Amino acid sequence: MIILDAKIPAGPLASKWDNHRRNQRLVSPANKGKYHVLVVGTGLAGASAAASLAELGYNVSSFCLQDSPRRAHSIAAQGGINAAKNYANDNDSVYRLFHDTIKGGDFRSREANVYRLAQVSSAIIDQCAAQGVPFARDYGGALETRSFGGAQVSRTFYARGQTGQQLLIGAYSALMRQVHTGQVKLFPRREVMDLVVEDGRACGVVVRNLVTGKLETYAGDAVILATGGYTNVFELSTNALSCNVSALWAAYKQGACFANPCYTQIHPTCIPRSGPHQSKLVLMSESLRNDGRIWVPRKAGDKRPPNAIQGADRYYYLEEKYPSFGNLVPRDVASRNAKAMVDQGLGVGPSGHAVYLDFAEAIARQGESVIREKYGNLFEMYQRITAENPYAQPMRIYPAPHYAMGGLWVDYNLMTTLPGLFALGEANFSDHGANRLGASALMQGLADGYFIAPYTISGYLAGLKPGTGKAPAADTPAFQATLAAVSQKMAKLTGVNGQVPASQFHRELGLLMWDLCGMSREEAGLKQALTKIPDIRERFWKQVRVPGSIDNLNQTFEYTRRVADYLEFAELLVNDALERRESCGCHLRVESQTPEGEAKRDDEHFRHVAAWEFQGEGKAPVRHAEPLEFETVQLAARSYK
């Protein structure tokens, strides 16, 4: 039985990280080259960690499933990255960023982790500027910032609406520099099939070469998973098509606890779905809420075109209900209210599943050129998809699954419950509690990769005997056994030989999850989901078809395997949601509401992290609770009114 030990350092909050660093063991420069670290994933967290570890002198192998590390999904992040620089002189501080993040996460994250995140945030901006990230500048040449949901200060740094792209290219170029020196070996088009565990610690990976179809094994002294989030469990989400839970799921089955899987974020501003053919939902950055005003017609059934509805006939529901934050309420509040409007029949557009995001006033006030400079690429993207011009008429938006706050449980060192296995970025659960604030994902990914993991992994490696400097052997009995198990599982999947494409089961699962385990959840629905998921899974394993051979590039096989894992993982997610009988963060639990219909948190019973431990196939997992202690912040009901 696993005992959760978060290893939070002693001392006052503000000096915990310094104390911890002081107490970390170091690896001598002469010995660093005798250790090998495997880094899976090349998004912000993975690329920054791989580059930084290699710069220190460790041998790094970097794996990604895309054709190039530059394509990881961090690239799609639009709005920006938070940092407590106080450049805007609006009284921002490390404490305020920390406090906003804890409060935004609805008091479901660790104080110590979040404080550290706020502490290192400034250095991230410095690092990225030094790499040549072309952040937006003012006329004096200084960095520009903008406001984001859940904060009353302007601390979000950005590069047009392509901040994620620019930060990722920064991290990617640092990574490629290390590839050039030979310190990093790059393995693109490789997908992790399983982890190898020997003597109770992670010591390698089995990957599939997606081009040749061959299984390959790699050994290392530590393994980092930076494989992103799992909201594609909802089938349609803002995630890229290849985003999957499979590496995390393999880690879970090898002994890493999965924390808070039910914490998924529904992003309020996405382009609404247009039909059943749709393959993904496109996000419109939250930064748009800086200048856009959200409204619906005040009368249900008002089918006039938006520009014909004026004055009192418009219901600016966020501004009316939350006067102090207005359109900049956190994501969960914005999403829930959009859904409430649609449920009341006030939705707009052909489907009725949308609300307006209107820029007419901002354009009148600031001029079209200013709006174009801030959001030009987003407006263009919107027009390409919908064939509507957002400069002339309001955008239609609706919430969509976006980000996974849950992930592998990690301690203060970002190590999972499986020794030697670290999880970084969206793949871990650590910093966002039950709701992530906008522009904080990029911050966390880079904080983990550039400034936290290099220190804590060094601390872990210092406790291991250094190797010889050559790549460690990847053919021990543990490797052979894992390899055999992976082959067997692959053969099982291709051997089903049914009639039905995996996408059909994925769609069925996604709709079920959206309806019964989306923004609002209740016990009866969750229990219903728990009976339906095994049924879908059973049919999947009888009817699914993977055509062709798996001895070469077989994208259907790749996808089908990911769907198979989602069909198992979904059950854990729903179980977690069922056990958390409180509303918190992104989720309204129908049984837990205030008399006014706002979400009601239950600190007495649920002020903890839920970490699930795998017990074997077909057995119920064990739910552990890590209590959350708040020494500095006052727990309060979140109010953005």
Next chain:
Amino acid sequence: MNFTLKIWRQRDGSSTGAFTEYSVKEITPDFSFMEMLDLLNHDLIARGEEPVAFDSDCREGICGTCCIVINGRPHGHERGGTVCQLHMRSFQDGDHITIEPLRVGSFPIVRDLVVDRSAFDSIIAAGGYVSVKTGGAPDANAIPILKDEAEAAMDVAQCIGCGACAAVCKNAAAMLFVSAKLGHLSRLPQGRVEWKHRVLDMVTAMDKAGFGNCTNEGECEATCPKEIKMRNIARMNQQFLRAALTHR
């Protein structure tokens, strides 16, 4: 809408490929091009045939994965967009559409429409960065950057590395791609320090990867989904010449 698709099928890098014709039916105008291919593959799998291999990931025009050649043009006929942003409303009902992989010697075909673009990564590895280590960076505001310069750097930094520029060029030149990276970094004070090394090393890597040279056709600029301008190539040539003559 109904379409006839002529798609390049090739088992792997060492086999010969050929076009196969497919018809897709009942497509609505708000289908994206990729969603139409999804539908085709769904039907192929259900019929027990092997689906068409093609790369695509973010489906919002930013990851650069999805570049294929549609009716002879990488990313299709719409300017300033990627394949995944191309919608069927821009085609006519009944159109015959030819779909091929990028045809560049330096991008070997992996399967069907999938190619290996790691040659681009090798060019970046040769020098497409500022040689700065993690930690020790000065305060981000310590070095002011003229707003116009930052914007100009951003214009080229948006390159998504899709390979369309090289594929559309009759010389298979990667010079728009390389010049975008050089233009991005050399416009910023952080990147200016090592500009000579960078231009020499990246051009050498570009030649080594087998890409051709620019003869001012202008196809790359017309095809680039991020509308990166050809004048960056002129800038790169000028930098290269200066560096080659003065570098020791």
